[in-house]
Amino acid sequence: MMTPVNDSAPRLSVLHIFKVYYPDLFGGTLSVIRDICAGLKDKFAFGLLVCSSSSGRRRIVVDDVPVERVRSLGDLMSLPVAPTYPFRLWRRISQHDLLALHAPFPLADLVFALGFGRKRPLVVHWHADIVTHAAMRRFVEPLIRRTLARAEAIIVSDRALLDETPLLREFADKCHVVPFGIDVSKYDRPTPPRLDLKVGHDRGRLVLACGRLVPYKGFDVLIRAAVGQSFEVWIVGEGRERARLEALIRELGVGDRVRLLGSVPDRELVKLMYIADVFVMPSVTSAETFGLVQLEAMAAGRPIVNTSLDTAVPHVARDGIEAITVPPGDHEKLAEAIDVLIRDPERRQRMGLAARRRAMTKYSTSLFKQAIEAVYLDAVTSKAEIPSGRAMRSETAGLAGAVRIAATLAWSDMRHRYVRSLLGPFWMSIQMAIMVAVLGSVIGHLSNASAIARLPMLALSLTAWTFLNNVVLDATTALQNSAGLIKDRALPPVVFLLQCLFRQALFALHNASVPLILWLALAQTNIEGCIAALPGFALFVACTLGLGLVLGALATRFRDMKPIIESTLTLAFLSSPVIWTAEMINPTSTVMRLNPLTHLFAMWREPLATGHVAMTSVVYALVCAAVLAIASVVTVMHLRKAAFWI
Amino acid sequence: MVSISLRDVSLDYPLYGAYDFSVKRRLLGRLLNERSEMRTIRAVDNISLEAGAGARIGLAGPNGSGKSTLLRLLAGVYPPTRGRMQISGNIVPLIGLNAGANLDFAADDNIRLLLRISGHKPTQAVVDEIWAFTELEERMRHLPLRMFSSGMLMRVLFATATAFPADILLLDEWLSVVDEKFSAKAEQRLLKLVSMAAIVIIASHDQALLRRTCNSIINLDQGRIVRTIPLDTYSARPFELEEKRA
Numbered sequence: 081m082m083t084p085v086n087d088s089a090p091r092l093s094v095l096h097i098f099k100v101y102y103p104d105l106f107g108g109t110l111s112v113i114r115d116i117c118a119g120l121k122d123k124f125a126f127g128l129l130v131c132s133s134s135s136g137r138r139r140i141v142v143d144d145v146p147v148e149r150v151r152s153l154g155d156l157m158s159l160p161v162a163p164t165y166p167f168r169l170w171r172r173i174s175q176h177d178l179l180a181l182h183a184p185f186p187l188a189d190l191v192f193a194l195g196f197g198r199k200r201p202l203v204v205h206w207h208a209d210i211v212t213h214a215a216m217r218r219f220v221e222p223l224i225r226r227t228l229a230r231a232e233a234i235i236v237s238d239r240a241l242l243d244e245t246p247l248l249r250e251f252a253d254k255c256h257v258v259p260f261g262i263d264v265s266k267y268d269r270p271t272p273p274r275l276d277l278k279v280g281h282d283r284g285r286l287v288l289a290c291g292r293l294v295p296y297k298g299f300d301v302l303i304r305a306a307v308g309q310s311f312e313v314w315i316v317g318e319g320r321e322r323a324r325l326e327a328l329i330r331e332l333g334v335g336d337r338v339r340l341l342g343s344v345p346d347r348e349l350v351k352l353m354y355i356a357d358v359f360v361m362p363s364v365t366s367a368e369t370f371g372l373v374q375l376e377a378m379a380a381g382r383p384i385v386n387t388s389l390d391t392a393v394p395h396v397a398r399d400g401i402e403a404i405t406v407p408p409g410d411h412e413k414l415a416e417a418i419d420v421l422i423r424d425p426e427r428r429q430r431m432g433l434a435a436r437r438r439a440m441t442k443y444s445t446s447l448f449k450q451a452i453e454a455v456y457l458d459a460v461t462s463k464a465e466i467p468s469g470r471a472m473r474s475e476t477a478g479l480a481g482a483v484r485i486a487a488t489l490a491w492s493d494m495r496h497r498y499v500r501s502l503l504g505p506f507w508m509s510i511q512m513a514i515m516v517a518v519l520g521s522v523i524g525h526l527s528n529a530s531a532i533a534r535l536p537m538l539a540l541s542l543t544a545w546t547f548l549n550n551v552v553l554d555a556t557t558a559l560q561n562s563a564g565l566i567k568d569r570a571l572p573p574v575v576f577l578l579q580c581l582f583r584q585a586l587f588a589l590h591n592a593s594v595p596l597i598l599w600l601a602l603a604q605t606n607i608e609g610c611i612a613a614l615p616g617f618a619l620f621v622a623c624t625l626g627l628g629l630v631l632g633a634l635a636t637r638f639r640d641m642k643p644i645i646e647s648t649l650t651l652a653f654l655s656s657p658v659i660w661t662a663e664m665i666n667p668t669s670t671v672m673r674l675n676p677l678t679h680l681f682a683m684w685r686e687p688l689a690t691g692h693v694a695m696t697s698v699v700y701a702l703v704c705a706a707v708l709a710i711a712s713v714v715t716v717m718h719l720r721k722a723a724f725w726i
Numbered sequence: 727m728v729s730i731s732l733r734d735v736s737l738d739y740p741l742y743g744a745y746d747f748s749v750k751r752r753l754l755g756r757l758l759n760e761r762s763e764m765r766t767i768r769a770v771d772n773i774s775l776e777a778g779a780g781a782r783i784g785l786a787g788p789n790g791s792g793k794s795t796l797l798r799l800l801a802g803v804y805p806p807t808r809g810r811m812q813i814s815g816n817i818v819p820l821i822g823l824n825a826g827a828n829l830d831f832a833a834d835d836n837i838r839l840l841l842r843i844s845g846h847k848p849t850q851a852v853v854d855e856i857w858a859f860t861e862l863e864e865r866m867r868h869l870p871l872r873m874f875s876s877g878m879l880m881r882v883l884f885a886t887a888t889a890f891p892a893d894i895l896l897l898d899e900w901l902s903v904v905d906e907k908f909s910a911k912a913e914q915r916l917l918k919l920v921s922m923a924a925i926v927i928i929a930s931h932d933q934a935l936l937r938r939t940c941n942s943i944i945n946l947d948q949g950r951i952v953r954t955i956p957l958d959t960y961s962a963r964p965f966e967l968e969e970k971r972a
Contacts (some may be wrong), residue, residue: 229812250810481845488842496831565826570801570819571843638749723803724740 091125092460095172098182099160101130101149102142106343107292108372109182109207112260116180117145119261119449124456129172131160131187148172157216159186166191173197178460181227184210189223192230195478201463202231203455206255208369209245221247232459235452237370238392244366256455259396260372261448264440266350267380285311287418288356288382290349290373291363293319293340298364298387300325304411305362306334311422313338314356316349353380357428358421361386361393364408368393378402378439383431385417396443402435482575489575490582505590513594516542519659536603537689538659539595541681545658547588548624549649554580555632556642563726573722577632581625609688616683616693619705623680626708633715636725652677676704728815728893728924730777730800735809737770737799737949769795771949772809779924784936786929787946793929796946797821797896800927815893815924818844820884829872833862833882836871840886852889859885859915861908881908888915891922898929913938 096113117126121144128142132149140147150168152160169191173179179202181188192202204227210217225247228234234248234255242248242255287306291297299315303325306313315325315338322340329338344352353359359377361368361384370392374384378396384403388394397403404420406413421428498504516539523534558576565571635641656677672678679700686693743765745751769792777783785793798804799811801819826843827836837856838848846852857867860881871879897916913935920926920939930936936943937957945952 485843488839492831492835492839496835499832565843567798567803568819568821569826569843570798570803570817570821571826634749637747638752639747640750644749720805723798725742 091123092177092456093175094124094126094178094180094456095176096126096128096180096182097169097185097188098128098130099185099187100132101128101147104132104134104149105292108370111372112205112207113182114143114145115261115445115448116452118143119445120453120456123453124178127172127176129165129169131162131165133160162187170196173200176200178203178456180205180456181231182207183227184208184220184224186210186216186220186223189220189227193223193226198230199463201459202227203459204228204231204234206234206236206241206245206248208367209247225250232462233455235455238395240390240392240395241369244390256451258448258451258455259443260370260375261445262372262375262379262439262443263445264379264436267353267436285422286356287311287313287358287360287422288316288352288377289313289360289362290316290376291361292317293321293325295321296363296365296367297321298362298408300328301364301409301411301414302360302362303328303332303334303338305415305418306338307332307411307415309337309415309419311337311358311418313360314341314352315339316341316344316352318343349376350380353377353382356382358382358418359384360414360418362408362414363387363389363393365389366391371396374403375439375443378435378443381432381436383421383428384435385414385421397435397438402431402438482572483578485571486575486578487582489579490586493579493583494586505587506593508587509591509593512539512542512546512591516594516598523659532602534661536595536598537661537685539598540592540688541658541685543588543591543595544620544681545653545656546591547584548620548627549653550587551580551584551624551628552631552645552649554584555628556635556645558632559636559722560726566726567723573633573719574629574716577629577719578625580628580632585621606688606691609691612687612691612693613684616687616701619683619701620680623701623705623708626705626712629712630708630715633719633722636722657681676700680704728779729813730775730781730815730894730925731810731812732773732775732800733810735770735773735775735799735806735811736768737795737804738766738807739769739795739804741765741767769949770799770806773949773951775944777925777927781924781942782920782926782928782940784928784930784940784943785946786931786933786936786943787952790948791946792949793946794821794898795949797898797927797929800894801896813894817894817896818887818890818892819896820887821896821898827871827879827883830870832868832870833857833874834867837882837886840883841889844890846890856882856885856889859889859911861911877905877908884912888912888919891919893923894925894927895919895923896927899931 096117098109098113100110101113102110113128117128120126126145128145128147130147130149131152133152133154134149136149138149138151140149148168150162150165152162152165154161165187169188173191173196177200179197179200181192181202182205183189184207191197210220228247228251231251231254234251235258236242236248236255237258237260239257242252242257248255287302289299289302291299293299293315297317299321302313302315313334325340329335329340341352353376356377359374359380359382361371361374363371364387366389368387368389368391371386374386374393374397377384384397386393386397386403386405387408388399388405389408394403394405397405399405404417406417421431494505501507503510516535519542520532520535520538523538524532555577558580559566559573562571562576562579566573566576631641631645635645652675655671656675657672658681679697682697683693683701686697740746745755771792773796775783785796787793795804797819798821799806800813801817801821802813803819826840828839831839834853834857837853841848841852857864860878862878862881866874866878871882874882917939926939928936928939941957943955943957945955
């Protein structure tokens with residue numbers, strides 16, 4: 081088989097990342113992606129990863145570009161609910177040479193914020209800020225910031241976006257202004273348009289608007305502007321606002337002059353652009369960043385009426401030259417501006433010609449393609465040039481690095497015990513054995529059950545308790561003891577809390593020799609029970625880690641927490657079924673049932689003893705783990721400030 | 727690309743009094759409706775700094791002018807309160823004097839541990855080389871650091887910390903404790919390291935040292951940059967000659 085010969089080097093593969101694509105939706109952002117794919121197809125091999133709530137095929141080809149559509153369950157706050165999207169994105173990242181994210185799309189930010197795809201160059205096409213859902217913005221802004229921080233380049237369509245978006249100003253040095261391009265030739269006609277050749281409608285009175293029927297487009301303002309005027313308004317587009325707009329048209333009694341045309345194929349839109357006298361873009365929020373469709377109208381030589389948003393909109397078609405710009409949401413001013421143009425054919429023509437000239441010179445497709453290609457290639461080469469030092473830093477700075485250092489420190493602590501004495505930590509195990517023997521005999525006197533049979537479980541419970549107790553106690557002083565490494569060597573504080581867990585785990589392994597010997601000597605080994613106990617035991621260790629993190633940080637921040645924690649641990653030891661078991665006292669006691677430790681111990685002790693565990697314990701333990709997990713995340717975020725506390 | 731970029735960075739250092747460390751006191755204060763303002767001090771005040779590969783910056787200024795705090799801020803110990811900070815490159819901070827030494831461990835073990843912490847593999851050859859640099863007796867290698875004098879301790883820590891080159895080196899008064907002989911040797915090693923590191927920032931009261939090692943000096947006072955003195959290449963020359971002679 082022959083490979084195509086037109087390209088000497090293999091084409092770089094670029095993945096466009098966005099929330100939706102044709103044929104599920106039409107709109108400005110989508111046409112930009114389509115134009116990039118079509119315009120640069122000789123230089124790059126494009127692919128798309130988007131969401132789709134339609135039940136159609138997952139992989140389709142649109143205009144020769146392969147599109148993977150991840151199943152979405154519907155839209156929530158203008159965002160697709162596609163739980164598997166981050167996973168699919170993560171899988172796709174490594175298959176491409178360059179990632180092109182079309183922002184805003186928080187679902188993808190999540191993947192990048194977590195640090196996936198760090199090795200791939202990323203270019204962010206910044207289409208708009210999140211304006212409509214201000215509450216959501218607060219939560220996703222940190223994610224977006226992280227994405228922008230790691231991106232090689234950010235592409236915006238106009239200088240105004242850069243000036244008006246504080247988030248972008250932070251990264252001004254990697255922003256590139258690349259105005260969208262428009263293929264003016266599709267509006268070329270054999271003979272230049274002449275005003276008096278208009279056919280098909282009442283001459284000089286047709287106002288056209290175009291866009292998805294969504295609130296920010298401001299079509300309701302346009303409909304209100306039509307009241308009491310003579311012009312006709314045709315609105316092209318489809319969307320969820322349709323019913324509301326129809327009701328508004330009926331209510332205002334303008335049904336004879338205002339029409340919602342619905343979706344219209346591209347070819348038809350070109351014709352509509354020809355016959356329109358004025359093109360209106362009544363958008364009301366800065367979600368309208370550029371107004372690609374006004375550029376279409378300009379290419380068709382139409383005069384524009386747009387709104388004075390703080391985005392690119394009034395810069396693309398400028399007030400007094402190609403457009404009349406009115407305040408957003410002001411239907412009286414809008415009506416006035418349209419009326420001025422309707423009454424003045426000469427001005428319409430003058431503005432229309434200026435508009436077409438501007439579209440041809442300032443917004444040509446070839447300029448757009450060249451600029452995008454340059455940014456893409458720059459991003460790929462600059463990523464390749466990053467020296468290895470950066471990789472090293474991320475190795476020590478990341479969570480994996482923290483775990484590695486913590487393990488090194490813990491291992492050295494353990495080794496040091498052996499340096500000082502022959503038996504090392506086994507001294508503690510001997511202590512443990514004595515304690516088990518004494519407690520075992522005491523319990524033997526208290527209850528009539530055989531004390532010998534209880535010994536293995538008693539020893540195991542004591543080992544586990546000692547582990548939990550020591551991790552927490554250790555954590556309360558860990559940060560202060562390591563002040564030098566934190567403040568002078570800039571090691572992250574979380575390292576030293578992890579070190580407590582690892583160190584105590586190593587000691588606990590020594591102590592575990594006591595229950596192990598007792599178990600082998602006194603009880604039948606039940607392999608299935610041991611395996612069944614493993615998940616519960618993992619949960620126990622995870623909760624211990626959580627407790628260590630949270631209490632360790634608290635005790636460092638508030639010095640008087642340490643005695644409180646110490647006495648609470650003693651209390652917890654006495655009120656938890658460590659040395660006694662549920663059967664020995666009233667198992668329905670309230671303290672017993674409410675004490676989370678009861679359930680954390682039950683999670684692995686019950687499977688060992690009986691092979692199964694009560695559902696209430698599982699639920700209780702999982703809730704505890706979830707609460708501790710949240711508290712731990714909050715703690716780790718606050719640990720950034722730990723250097724101030726020590 | 728190794729680079730440091732600070733833009734209008736400020737750091738408010740919280741001043742914790744005895745009461746601020748007490749959760750009981752805070753709860754009580756809440757009950758008594760006693761509003762306690764958290765006091766802070768502006769330790770780094772609106773500092774902008776750009777440094778690329780080859781920059782050797784000296785930080786000078788009186789005690790409490792924010793030199794060490796600025797170094798710790800750069801190292802990532804303190805998060806900035808305001809402003810934007812972008813650093814790319816592998817940072818090696820050598821700020822405090824006994825950073826990270828465990829006095830109960832033998833010198834040898836400490837060297838190995840410190841190497842591991844900074845992400846290097848402590849092979850026998852590397853440890854031997856470090857020990858040779860300290861010029862301490864061989865038998866001391868297996869004694870706990872507790873038995874070392876402060877000057878000897880400094881030798882060990884300095885030799886370990888400077889054994890590997892770094893992209894960005896942050897130094898704070900590193901040569902104040904050791905005796906003259908070692909000091910000269912250490913300074914040479916430092917210069918070698920400085921010549922390999924892409925960016926070096928040294929905080930010191932020793933103006934002569936700064937003039938020898940840096941190509942610009944920033945004077946700090948109360949967390950603010952008072953002035954930046956660019957040093958021309960000539961001032962570096964006499965030292966190069968000295969180095970050749972040595």
